Every structure is written in structure tokens, then in C-alpha cells.
Amino acid sequence: xxxxxxxxxxxxxxxxxxxxxxxxxxxxxxxxxxxxxxxxxxxxxxxxxxxxxxxxxxxxxxxxxxxxxxxxxxxxxxxxxxxxxxxxxxxxxxxxxxxxxxxxxxxxxxxxxxxxxxxxxxxxxxxxxxxxxxxxxxxxxxxxxxxxxxxxxxxxxxxxxxxxxxxxxxxxxxxxxxxxxxxxxxxxxxxxxxxxxxxxxxxxxxxxxxxxxxxxxx
Numbered sequence: 001x002x003x004x005x006x007x008x009x010x011x012x013x014x015x016x017x018x019x020x021x022x023x024x025x026x027x028x029x030x031x032x033x034x035x036x037x038x039x040x041x042x043x044x045x046x047x048x049x050x051x052x053x054x055x056x057x058x059x060x061x062x063x064x065x066x067x068x069x070x071x072x073x074x075x076x077x078x079x080x081x082x083x084x085x086x087x088x089x090x091x092x093x094x095x096x097x098x099x100x101x102x103x104x105x106x107x108x109x110x111x112x113x114x115x116x117x118x119x120x121x122x123x124x125x126x127x128x129x130x131x132x133x134x135x136x137x138x139x140x141x142x143x144x145x146x147x148x149x150x151x152x153x154x155x156x157x158x159x160x161x162x163x164x165x166x167x168x169x170x171x172x173x174x175x176x177x178x179x180x181x182x183x184x185x186x187x188x189x190x191x192x193x194x195x196x197x198x199x200x201x202x203x204x205x206x207x208x209x210x211x212x213x214x215x216x217x218x
Contacts, residue, residue, distance in 0.1 A: 033059040034066060035083050038076045043116035047125040052076075074129030081122060081135035091147045097154035098201045101173045104147065105193030108174055112181040113188040120182060144170060159201075165209040172209070173200035 037059035041050050050073055056063040070076045092103035111119040126136035144167055151166035176196040180186045203209065 030059075030061060030065065031069075031079070031083075034061060034070070034076070035080050038080050039118055042077075042080075042121045042125065043118050046116075046121060047073075047077075047128055050076075050125075074131040077122065077125045077129055077132035078135035081126075081132065081139045084122075085139045085142045089143075089146070091150045093150075093153070097150070097157075097159045097204070098197055100150045100154070101197030101201055102194045104150070105174060105177055105197050108177045109181065109188055109193050112177065123182070154204075160204055161207050161210045163211045164204055165211050168209045169200055169204045172203065173197050 034055060037055045038050070040058060041054050045054070052063050052066050052073065055076060056066045059066075066076070070079060092100050092107070094100050094103055111117065122132075122136065126132045147170050148166040151160065151164055151169055154160045155162060155164060173196055176192060180192060181188065
């Protein structure tokens, strides 16, 4: 039977061992072309309109190549998320906790407000694919881990109490952005990044996110 989305090549079926990959060169170039195509297709058509054929055509590669290396749409989305985590992004360093949190929130608002929003499309896709969901979770963990440096700097500057829960503070500061822009679908508010950052920073300064001795020893 001819290859199709319902009948991919045998070596691309779920459970098949992935082929060995050579670092750099043509392998790296094809990966870049395909992942760029996924981002473009996802931004234009959303998850529902994302197809292997469309990605292959935009990338200028044969669809069998896509099936062989990524297996399905979930594999493509997962690899886009993996590639995102391979960047050298670091959290803002403005010299103050409130400034850092505000700058971080401004980055988030921009990524969720630009149309089409790749960040929002990837989040939506992660609800439709287990492989993408796992990759999305790893990316979130990576970003939270990198952002812990922001809180550690504030503790060293004396802006925050020792043993401040970095994850809790970061979630409190950024959550209003996702709630307003993703859940409620409200228009971007230029005041929201600073307001959410200030609220979280004041709560943290007052000890709202300070872990107890028992928590730090567990």
C-alpha cells in the first residue's frame, strides 16, 4: 500500500527504532529545514491544519524523510519543543527583582500576543499529543530552572528572604499573563507585566514564598 498519513512507511510506525543520526552536516540541515517548516505551518494553520505533507513540501524534503525521522505530527511537535530548549536563552538581568520579573513578563506577553503565536500553538498542540506533552513539560522545567537564577540573584542582593521558593514566586508572577491572554483571550494590557511582577515581588519580599526549615530539609 502507498505511504500515507494513515499508513506511514514500516520503519516509521510507532515502536520502530529511530534511525541512527549523524551530528551536523546534511542531518542537521534537514532538521533545521523541517522544524522551521513545522513552525511556519503551525503558525499559519494551527495544529488541526498541520500535516506531514505540508511540512515536507514547505521544507523541500520527501515526506518519507519526515516519516522516517519523526514518525508523525506528534514527533514533529516534540522535536520543535526539544529544539527550543537547546537555545542559549537566559532570564533578564536588570539589577532588581521587580525589573527582572517585569522584563520576563514582557517577553511572555509578546510571545503570546504576536499573531500567529507559535508559543500558543505549541501549547495547544501539546494537549493533542502525548509525545508533544512530554516535550512541553521538559521545556517548562528547563525554563523554570533557568529562571531560578533570577530569584537567586535577588536573595544575594538582600531583596528576598533566604529559602524563597523560586518556582512558587515565578508561577505567581507569570500566571496572570497566561490567564488573561490564553484562557480569557483578552487583549494585551501594557500595564499587566509590571503589575503582575510587582504584586508577586511584594508578596515574596513579605515572605509569602519562604520555605520552612522542614521544607528545605525534605
